Amino acid sequence: MNTVLERPQTAASTLEDFARQHLDALVTYAIHLTGTPEEAVEYVTAGMFYARHFPPASLQRDGRAILYRAVTRAARQHQHFPPQRKGVARLFGKRPPLISLGSSAADANRINTAKRALLATEFSRRSALLLRDLAKLSYREIGVALECSPEAASRLVAAARREFGSIYRDISI
Amino acid sequence: MKCSLLTLSCALDGELSKERQAELESHLVTCERCRTGMRYLREETERISQLVKVTVPAGTATALLERAKVIASVQPASEGAVIPPKDGPTETDRRLVEPGPDPFNLMGIGSQPIEIPEPDLTSPARPEGSPAEAIPPTDAAPAVSDLELFRRVPELDLPPTPSPSAPDLAMGPLPETPGALPQDWLIAVSGTPQGTRSDTPEMATGTSGAPPQVRDGAEPAAGAVPGNDLRQGPAEESGQTPVFMPLPAAFPDDADESGPPSERMSADGAPAPDPAAFPPGESNEIPGDGWADSGPEQSTPDRVEMMQVALEESAILDSDATDSHVPPSQPAEARASIPPPPSILKAQETGWRPNADLNLGLDDITAAKPHLDALASSADPDSPPKGASFTAAGPRPTPSHFTPVRPAAAAAAGTADRAAPPPSRRASEPRRRGQESREGKPPLARGTATPRSWTKTATIAIAALAVFLIGWTLTHHATTTPTPSTHVTSPAGSKPTPVTSPKAPPSTAPAITLSGTQSFGSSGSGYQVQNARYGLHQNGTQLWVVFQLGSGSGPPHVTTGFDGGQTLYVEMQGVAAGTAVAQPPSGELVTSVQPGQVPGFSGAVYVLRLSRAAQVSGYLLPGSPTGAAGERVVLQLQ
Numbered sequence: 001m002n003t004v005l006e007r008p009q010t011a012a013s014t015l016e017d018f019a020r021q022h023l024d025a026l027v028t029y030a031i032h033l034t035g036t037p038e039e040a041v042e043y044v045t046a047g048m049f050y051a052r053h054f055p056p057a058s059l060q061r062d063g064r065a066i067l068y069r070a071v072t073r074a075a076r077q078h079q080h081f082p083p084q085r086k087g088v089a090r091l092f093g094k095r096p097p098l099i100s101l102g103s104s105a106a107d108a109n110r111i112n113t114a115k116r117a118l119l120a121t122e123f124s125r126r127s128a129l130l131l132r133d134l135a136k137l138s139y140r141e142i143g144v145a146l147e148c149s150p151e152a153a154s155r156l157v158a159a160a161r162r163e164f165g166s167i168y169r170d171i172s173i
Numbered sequence: 174m175k176c177s178l179l180t181l182s183c184a185l186d187g188e189l190s191k192e193r194q195a196e197l198e199s200h201l202v203t204c205e206r207c208r209t210g211m212r213y214l215r216e217e218t219e220r221i222s223q224l225v226k227v228t229v230p231a232g233t234a235t236a237l238l239e240r241a242k243v244i245a246s247v248q249p250a251s252e253g254a255v256i257p258p259k260d261g262p263t264e265t266d267r268r269l270v271e272p273g274p275d276p277f278n279l280m281g282i283g284s285q286p287i288e289i290p291e292p293d294l295t296s297p298a299r300p301e302g303s304p305a306e307a308i309p310p311t312d313a314a315p316a317v318s319d320l321e322l323f324r325r326v327p328e329l330d331l332p333p334t335p336s337p338s339a340p341d342l343a344m345g346p347l348p349e350t351p352g353a354l355p356q357d358w359l360i361a362v363s364g365t366p367q368g369t370r371s372d373t374p375e376m377a378t379g380t381s382g383a384p385p386q387v388r389d390g391a392e393p394a395a396g397a398v399p400g401n402d403l404r405q406g407p408a409e410e411s412g413q414t415p416v417f418m419p420l421p422a423a424f425p426d427d428a429d430e431s432g433p434p435s436e437r438m439s440a441d442g443a444p445a446p447d448p449a450a451f452p453p454g455e456s457n458e459i460p461g462d463g464w465a466d467s468g469p470e471q472s473t474p475d476r477v478e479m480m481q482v483a484l485e486e487s488a489i490l491d492s493d494a495t496d497s498h499v500p501p502s503q504p505a506e507a508r509a510s511i512p513p514p515p516s517i518l519k520a521q522e523t524g525w526r527p528n529a530d531l532n533l534g535l536d537d538i539t540a541a542k543p544h545l546d547a548l549a550s551s552a553d554p555d556s557p558p559k560g561a562s563f564t565a566a567g568p569r570p571t572p573s574h575f576t577p578v579r580p581a582a583a584a585a586a587g588t589a590d591r592a593a594p595p596p597s598r599r600a601s602e603p604r605r606r607g608q609e610s611r612e613g614k615p616p617l618a619r620g621t622a623t624p625r626s627w628t629k630t631a632t633i634a635i636a637a638l639a640v641f642l643i644g645w646t647l648t649h650h651a652t653t654t655p656t657p658s659t660h661v662t663s664p665a666g667s668k669p670t671p672v673t674s675p676k677a678p679p680s681t682a683p684a685i686t687l688s689g690t691q692s693f694g695s696s697g698s699g700y701q702v703q704n705a706r707y708g709l710h711q712n713g714t715q716l717w718v719v720f721q722l723g724s725g726s727g728p729p730h731v732t733t734g735f736d737g738g739q740t741l742y743v744e745m746q747g748v749a750a751g752t753a754v755a756q757p758p759s760g761e762l763v764t765s766v767q768p769g770q771v772p773g774f775s776g777a778v779y780v781l782r783l784s785r786a787a788q789v790s791g792y793l794l795p796g797s798p799t800g801a802a803g804e805r806v807v808l809q810l811q
Contacts, residue, residue, distance in 0.1 A: 015243055016238060016243050016244050019234075019238055019241075019243055020234060020238070023229050023234050023237070023238075024226065024227060024228055024229050025226075027227045027229050028224075028225075028226050028227040031227055032224050037227075041237065044237065045237055045240050045241045046241075048237070048238060048241035048243050049240075049241040049242060049243075051243075052241070052242065052243060081240070081241065082240075088634075088637075088638075091641065092637065092641070099233050099236055099237055099240070100233070101227060101229060101230075101233060102228075102230060102233075104225070104226075104227045104228050105227050107225045108224070108225035108226070108227050110225070110795070111795070112794075112795055112796065113794060113796075114220040114221070114223070114224065115224070118221070118224075129221055130221065132186065133217075133218045133221035133222050134221055134222060134224055138188070139186070139188050154179065154182065154183055154186075154188060155179060157182055157186070158178050158179045158181075158182035158183070161178075161182055161214050161217050161218070162178055164217055164220075164221075165213050165214075165216070165217045168217065168220065170710070172798070173706065173708050173710075173717055173719050173798070173805075173807065
């Protein structure tokens with residue numbers, strides 16, 4: 001018989017502390033990563049839901065990076081929370097947004113040249129650029145969030161800056 | 174040191190070692206290219222860092238963490254958790270957190286409270302060594318789906334039995350004497366045995382194959398087949414230990430039954446017919462029905478109808494047992510000698526009330542079935558002969574096994590009918606073989622959905638699809654302008670449909686007919702054209718024309734369209750035309766840009782003369798290169 005124990009309550013409290021502390025930055029990161037506040041909220045919720053499975057030791061070791069990892073994973077794999085309807089059913093009855101972020105999200109969602117250029121970049125480069133320049137994560141933390149080595153994270157950031165700058169200068173006039 | 178963008182990026186982030194940083198600084202003194210690259214990297218870093226930050230209200234954060242189950246929910250989701258905004262409460266902040274899926278609603282049952290009689294756990298009927306403390310009290314109640322299923326089983330036409338308590342559950346009251354539980358109660362709680370309650374759908378539908386729970390600590394009887402409690406005889410009549418097991422969604426195949434056939438009991442307590450006596454291909458499976466087994470994902474109504482069909486099939490098999498084609502395993506006299514239940518005797522005395530609610534246990538139903546057969550064979554004068562057809566106006570053929578017993582007066586009037594021979598097996602054979610149907614429908618294999626449900630589902634799906642297509646067609650054909658998009662191009666090579674400008678009202682002046690119109694923006698206003706700029710992009714293949722607008726509110730509505738092949742009209746609603754704009758350099762695609770007029774149009778209109786036919790796409794960009802407020806109308810021509 002397989003016995004699955006309930007996760008200790010200390011893990012949940014630690015995760016809650018981390019989540020409350022970095023929720024603004026996580027939502028900001030998700031909004032600029034996905035381009036829509038509704039999806040961003042769903043991805044952040046999915047990431048938090050997934051982060052419940054992280055052991056407390058990884059939370060202690062990696063800190064906020066592991067939350068960014070969970071959110072990035074949810075956005076990369078399009079894991080909405082709650083899950084989206086499948087098949088023809090998704091065409092009928094659009095769900096209202098579960099949680100509204102208010103006017104700040106609308107401001108963040110307003111398109112501009114930098115955001116257009118950002119959304120035109122490739123996902124992993126976009127996430128690396130946002131993690132570095134918006135969330136101010138170190139290369140080691142970016143490596144944790146993107147599940148790669150710090151060296152690969154540095155190359156991703158450099159390539160993302162080059163691509164973003166090229167697109168920005170191309171579309172700006 | 175070699176020039177490297179990676180090194181520059183790492184230096185910008187402060188991730189280089191001191192030696193490498195000093196080496197790079199000395200390199201930057203001499204390398205103009207790296208200095209330029211470093212400046213670009215700084216600019217892009219600043220642009221990203223200047224993106225708008227989002228502040229999540231405290232209430233929203235709590236709701237989000239509750240939904241993610243990071244923290245325990247303080248307020249039940251079913252009551253609708255209103256997200257309290259921390260600052261600046263808006264209407265959008267007051268949206269409700271959507272409650273989680275209600276399993277009752279998912280099953281189509283509803284969430285009305287159901288009273289479940291509490292069994293006496295301390296009664297001596299409980300097995301020894303299993304104290305009440307060992308039973309989880311929270312899961313002791315039967316699953317609602319099981320109860321609903323059991324409640325709807327009595328749609329069969331059988332006389333009602335009074336049930337003073339718990340009328341919704343069709344379960345009789347608890348007996349006064351412990352250990353003498355009525356059979357209907359036993360079956361009702363057998364869907365969720367005490368202490369073995371499981372919320373899994375397999376357990377709820379009885380398809381998990383879990384062994385039955387035996388009371389009094391006795392081993393299951395030889396004929397006690399898991400999930401086959403409908404075939405199980407009444408405990409009191411057969412003298413066996415009562416067996417409690419999940420209520421099955423459908424009967425398992427006879428091939429699953431174990432033990433010798435003589436030890437298996439039929440519904441009336443007599444030995445069941447031996448499946449081995451059936452010819453190959455004529456067992457419980459109905460050949461040629463064409464319905465695949467859809468497994469346990471059926472809805473409750475399907476399962477109810479399935480049980481009805483299973484009861485009919487069981488009755489057919491029992492009737493087959495008396496036929497010459499199949500050797501009978503039980504004499505008809507022995508079946509007739511079994512006393513009918515009191516409810517049936519009462520029905521015979523008082524008459525039959527069709528479509529009345531039934532408060533009987535399944536054992537009552539199965540035990541009463543042979544007597545119903547006997548009554549039906551004697552009281553059914555409408556049994557059609559073989560090959561008889563039924564018109565729409567005539568009475569529909571009723572299954573002989575569920576033919577209601579007519580009242581005494583009607584039965585007396587139909588003495589001649591009563592003298593008619595009982596329906597032979599010839600009459601029921603086509604039904605069993607799938608040629609004819611129950612009420613004109615093809616018979617079903619066990620565990621399948623009914624064709625009516627499939628027909629309903631297909632009809633609803635087709636209707637929804639038709640409505641969707643009609644709506645989509647009307648929506649997309651109602652607008653003559655395409656969806657505002659930043660990169661919608663109009664093929665200049667193809668012959669576009671001439672579209673009259675929607676902004677031009679009836680006027681004495683001849684209306685301008687524009688073709689290849691595009692629209693973008695919305696209902697902004699308060700703008701004024703300040704200037705126009707021109708630039709080559711995409712290796713000189715595209716000419717971008719940018720109208721710089723002053724500050725205003727909202728994105729303005731812009732419409733572009735061609736008058737002929739080489740004249741492009743740009744209409745900007747809510748924008749005042751400037752006095753003059755800069756002209757494009759000579760030799761470009763656009764030869765001149767002049768303010769124009771369109772009759773009845775209140776906004777700014779600019780006429781662009783082109784040197785050749787071109788494609789145009791446009792979009793809006795907020796702001797200006799200098800950082801001032803405003804909007805930019807960008808037209809890409811190529």
